[in-house]
Amino acid sequence: MKRRKFDAKQMPAKIGNELDDRFKLASPVRGLLTKVFPDHWSFLLGEIALFSFIVLLLTGTFLALFFEPSMVHVVYDGSYTPLRGIGMSKAYESTLHISFDVRGGLVIRQMHHWAALLFVASILVHMGRVFFSGAFRKPREANWVIGFILFILAFFEGLMGYSIPDDGLSGTGLRIVHGITESIPLIGSWAAHALFGGEYPGEVIVTRFYILHVLLIPGIMLALIAVHVGLVFAQKHSQWPGPGRTEHNVVGYRMFPNYVSKQGGFFMLVFAVIALMGGLFQINPIWLFGPYEASVVSSGSQPDFYVMFLDGLVRLFPSWELSGFGFTLPAVFWPAVVGMGVAFTVPLLYPFIERRFTKDKAHHNLLERPRDNPTRTAVGAMVTSIWLITTITGANDIVADKFNISLNAMTWGGRIGIVVIPVITFFITRRICLGLQQHDREVLAHGIETGIMRRDANGRFYEVHQPLTSEVDEHGHPKVLEYNGWTVPKKMNRVGALLPAVKGFFKPVELPSETPRREVEGDDRSREEIEAGRR
Amino acid sequence: MSAAHHDSSAAEPVDVTDGKLTKFDIVKEGLRRDGIEILHYEPAFPVPGTKAEKRIERFIALCFTVAGLGALGFVAVFAFWPWEYEFAELGTAESWSKWYTPMLGLTLGLALAGLGIGILTWSKKLLPVEELVQERHDGGSAQEDRIITGATLSNVVDETGIKRRPLLKRALLFGAAPLGLAAIAPLGTLITPPGDDLVTTGFSPAKNHGEPVRLMLKDGTLVRPDMVSVGGQITVFPAIPGGATNEYADSPTLLIHLRQEDADKARANAYDMYKGAMWGNYIAYSKICTHIGCPASLYEQQTNRLLCPCHQSQFLITDNAKPVFGPATRHLPQLPLAVNEDGVFYAVSDFLVPIGPAFWERG
Ligand code: HEM
Numbered sequence: 081m082k083r084r085k086f087d088a089k090q091m092p093a094k095i096g097n098e099l100d101d102r103f104k105l106a107s108p109v110r111g112l113l114t115k116v117f118p119d120h121w122s123f124l125l126g127e128i129a130l131f132s133f134i135v136l137l138l139t140g141t142f143l144a145l146f147f148e149p150s151m152v153h154v155v156y157d158g159s160y161t162p163l164r165g166i167g168m169s170k171a172y173e174s175t176l177h178i179s180f181d182v183r184g185g186l187v188i189r190q191m192h193h194w195a196a197l198l199f200v201a202s203i204l205v206h207m208g209r210v211f212f213s214g215a216f217r218k219p220r221e222a223n224w225v226i227g228f229i230l231f232i233l234a235f236f237e238g239l240m241g242y243s244i245p246d247d248g249l250s251g252t253g254l255r256i257v258h259g260i261t262e263s264i265p266l267i268g269s270w271a272a273h274a275l276f277g278g279e280y281p282g283e284v285i286v287t288r289f290y291i292l293h294v295l296l297i298p299g300i301m302l303a304l305i306a307v308h309v310g311l312v313f314a315q316k317h318s319q320w321p322g323p324g325r326t327e328h329n330v331v332g333y334r335m336f337p338n339y340v341s342k343q344g345g346f347f348m349l350v351f352a353v354i355a356l357m358g359g360l361f362q363i364n365p366i367w368l369f370g371p372y373e374a375s376v377v378s379s380g381s382q383p384d385f386y387v388m389f390l391d392g393l394v395r396l397f398p399s400w401e402l403s404g405f406g407f408t409l410p411a412v413f414w415p416a417v418v419g420m421g422v423a424f425t426v427p428l429l430y431p432f433i434e435r436r437f438t439k440d441k442a443h444h445n446l447l448e449r450p451r452d453n454p455t456r457t458a459v460g461a462m463v464t465s466i467w468l469i470t471t472i473t474g475a476n477d478i479v480a481d482k483f484n485i486s487l488n489a490m491t492w493g494g495r496i497g498i499v500v501i502p503v504i505t506f507f508i509t510r511r512i513c514l515g516l517q518q519h520d521r522e523v524l525a526h527g528i529e530t531g532i533m534r535r536d537a538n539g540r541f542y543e544v545h546q547p548l549t550s551e552v553d554e555h556g557h558p559k560v561l562e563y564n565g566w567t568v569p570k571k572m573n574r575v576g577a578l579l580p581a582v583k584g585f586f587k588p589v590e591l592p593s594e595t596p597r598r599e600v601e602g603d604d605r606s607r608e609e610i611e612a613g614r615r
Numbered sequence: 616m617s618a619a620h621h622d623s624s625a626a627e628p629v630d631v632t633d634g635k636l637t638k639f640d641i642v643k644e645g646l647r648r649d650g651i652e653i654l655h656y657e658p659a660f661p662v663p664g665t666k667a668e669k670r671i672e673r674f675i676a677l678c679f680t681v682a683g684l685g686a687l688g689f690v691a692v693f694a695f696w697p698w699e700y701e702f703a704e705l706g707t708a709e710s711w712s713k714w715y716t717p718m719l720g721l722t723l724g725l726a727l728a729g730l731g732i733g734i735l736t737w738s739k740k741l742l743p744v745e746e747l748v749q750e751r752h753d754g755g756s757a758q759e760d761r762i763i764t765g766a767t768l769s770n771v772v773d774e775t776g777i778k779r780r781p782l783l784k785r786a787l788l789f790g791a792a793p794l795g796l797a798a799i800a801p802l803g804t805l806i807t808p809p810g811d812d813l814v815t816t817g818f819s820p821a822k823n824h825g826e827p828v829r830l831m832l833k834d835g836t837l838v839r840p841d842m843v844s845v846g847g848q849i850t851v852f853p854a855i856p857g858g859a860t861n862e863y864a865d866s867p868t869l870l871i872h873l874r875q876e877d878a879d880k881a882r883a884n885a886y887d888m889y890k891g892a893m894w895g896n897y898i899a900y901s902k903i904c905t906h907i908g909c910p911a912s913l914y915e916q917q918t919n920r921l922l923c924p925c926h927q928s929q930f931l932i933t934d935n936a937k938p939v940f941g942p943a944t945r946h947l948p949q950l951p952l953a954v955n956e957d958g959v960f961y962a963v964s965d966f967l968v969p970i971g972p973a974f975w976e977r978g
Pocket residue numbers: 122123124125126127129130133203206207210215216220223224225226227228229230231234305308309312316317318319
């Protein structure tokens with residue numbers, strides 16, 4: 081009997097058939113390959129968070145091979161001469177060891193820290209895009225809640241990561257964590273005692289934070305991220321309004337090869353940026369801070385940027401301590417515990433709060449341009465202004481020092497600012513939104529300002545407007561187009577008079593067609609599409 | 616838009632086993648069956664082999680080559696570049712090892728960026744330009760489905776009979792709830808009574824076999840008055856084993872030698888409990904900020920203020936170290952001082968009020 085010749089060409093088909101026999105894959109795989117994704121640069125922000133999380137897992141695993149989360153006292157004897165002979169905890173010593181005595185350890189450590197900063201930063205910006213575009217509305221409230229829980233987890237994950245090397249700065253942070261815990265009414269001192277395993281700083285806090293930092297929190301985050309991205313997948317990504325886009329469809333390109341190749345390439349780019357930063361820019365040089373000593377603190381010791389809002393809030397809050405009946409309610413309780421509590425719960429519930437006001441029960445798959453919902457946009461801007469003020473205040477000693485302002489003036493400026501600026505921001509933002517809406521309507525009615533001046537028969541000057549439609553009404557004037565949530569072109573080069581000014585990444589929004597494009601005959605989608613975005 | 620647009624979705628199903636169909640015909644039929652419509656589809660380069668296409672191909676090839684070289688460079692640097700850390704004072708000879716970390720970042724960054732840009736260019740420039748539209752099909756299940764599933768669910772509950780059997784319901788509750796308690800009970804081990812930890816420091820005679828505790832420097836040297844010049848200040852610790860370590864994180868204390876006029880002011884202002892707590896012109900305050908516990912360590916001689924770098928509380932040294940600015944609410948506790956027959960400072964007693972941040976039962 082002759083053996084059958086091995087046919088390499090037939091191999092993929094053969095494997096495919098064998099797999100399908102067992103797992104019945106053909107149809108789901110096809111669904112995956114051809115799933116349609118809408119495209120917009122702002123949808124990449126969540127991906128940056130996802131990619132930096134992956135880098136965090138990779139670099140963190142490497143660090144865990146060498147880090148020793150122990151507060152046992154040792155005397156340093158490594159390569160970094162200035163600290164030789166100095167007593168310190170094993171945790172700090174092993175961090176020095178990673179930085180100086182592990183081949184490639186420093187670059188991985190720095191990549192880990194930069195990735196953490198990028199992670200939180202991209203979460204914040206991603207959250208902003210979801211908020212300002214109204215992507216959290218029904219049916220996506222659950223993903224907003226999951227996303228916000230991820231943000232809270234990322235906050236604490238970062239805080240704990242910052243604490244475990246047990247250097248001078250992280251010790252100061254721990255001291256503050258202890259003080260804040262202690263300030264809780266009734267149970268404060270017991271809670272702090274339980275957390276730190278005895279009197280501050282005790283001998284277990286690094287070990288405890290370590291297991292939370294490397295196992296518990298990342299584990300929960302991994303699971304939640306899977307659900308988060310899974311929901312985006314299952315509910316299908318929302319899309320910006322535009323030609324042919326309705327509440328009931330997704331316009332974009334297929335998952336394979338378009339979407340996946342772009343994601344893959346983009347992941348490599350994010351990874352590259354983290355690698356470059358990790359190699360070229362020093363971050364958290366713990367050897368300069370020394371081991372943690374309860375009696376030492378340097379001025380200008382700042383936490384990572386995402387914790388600064390809390391620090392700023394604590395700095396601004398006046399010294400209002402309540403006491404009576406033999407009990408004390410410490411001043412820090414308000415900004416730190418109540419403040420953090422509000423900051424972490426009100427946004428979590430925002431989709432439901434907004435719905436109480438709007439009574440809007442409809443499904444929304446088309447995003448809203450920020451200007452089209454002035455109140456929400458103004459609320460968002462207001463919260464952003466509070467965040468900015470408190471974050472800057474978190475570094476007000478540095479600002480005061482750099483710009484030669486008195487520190488007391490900075491603090492008072494912040495105290496007044498945090499009351500006044502958010503209110504002003506709210507009203508100004510609302511006005512700007514309304515103004516932009518108005519301008520959109522004008523352009524739709526009269527056309528684009530061309531900048532070309534003409535003189536009419538009476539000698540008066542007027543500017544030529546380029547109408548956006550060739551259809552005319554009964555008087556022969558260009559028809560007034562209805563606003564439907566799409567970007568309205570404001571410059572001639574947006575309607576093809578010139579090439580787009582910036583090509584590439586910030587791809588100009590698609591050229592508007594003259595009238596909303598007719599869909600398949602006999603389908604009522606074209607009507608809905610005109611209504612989309614109208615309030 | 617493109618020609619594909621008007622393949623109306625009502626078209627007859629195509630027989631995909633028909634050998635005459637091209638591969639793309641089958642793909643299109645698949646899309647149609649899945650409710651996906653092609654709005655626009657065109658190859659990036661309708662005429663293959665143009666100069667422009669070749670140029671893009673070469674660019675992508677270059678990117679991938681850079682990626683490969685970068686990765687090889689990374690491995691080479693990792694293995695062969697001198698990496699052992701040599702400490703060099705600023706301005707002294709440069710060492711190669713100083714560039715180890717930057718070189719690793721650079722080569723790895725180059726490798727990843729090359730790969731990333733190559734893939735992105737391929738995706739944006741060589742893949743067909745396409746726009747498709749897919750139905751969403753969201754908005755919940757059909758009403759009938761809901762009714763059936765609802766009935767099935769509630770039938771499951773009925774089948775257990777839990778509604779008809781209140782005894783079982785209560786028994787189950789009794790059985791399960793304590794189990795929940797049992798699950799979290801082990802965490803109770805974490806809870807230990809704070810005892811007097813928050814109100815005593817290393818200066819308590821109880822930590823020194825009932826003897827008053829002397830003051831020492833970080834290196835263990837006992838503190839004598841002549842070690843602090845007029846207007847100067849030093850950080851002191853309880854002279855007990857481990858007194859200067861983090862085990863006594865609540866004990867660091869600032870010993871200040873006040874100028875004559877400041878000392879007079881401080882004595883005049885002293886609260887009743889602190890009358891006589893100074894020794895000569897020397898005064899000692901807890902270094903642990905009463906706000907949330909940073910060491911308040913910046914001493915401004917001109918204004919006699921002690922500044923906490925964490926949230927900028929300021930304490931007035933000449934007036935019981937009471938807070939004069941910032942979020943702190945209470946004065947820094949004072950350590951009653953004296954000098955023994957050997958000329959060494961000691962604490963007459965522990966701090967008279969709890970040091971550090973406030974807490975509920977502090978009173
Ligand atoms: C660990 C952090 C997070 C990761 C890894 C992550 C990842 C992602 C990804 C990859 C997407 C799809 C692409 C996009 O729309 O950007 C997405 C969508 C979404 N995210 Fe997040 N996200 C995180 C945190 C958050 C936070 C903090 C929020 C808001 C509180 C949030 C709310 C949403 C919502 C509502 C969507 C659906 C958007 C839509 O369909 O338009 N996410 N997320």
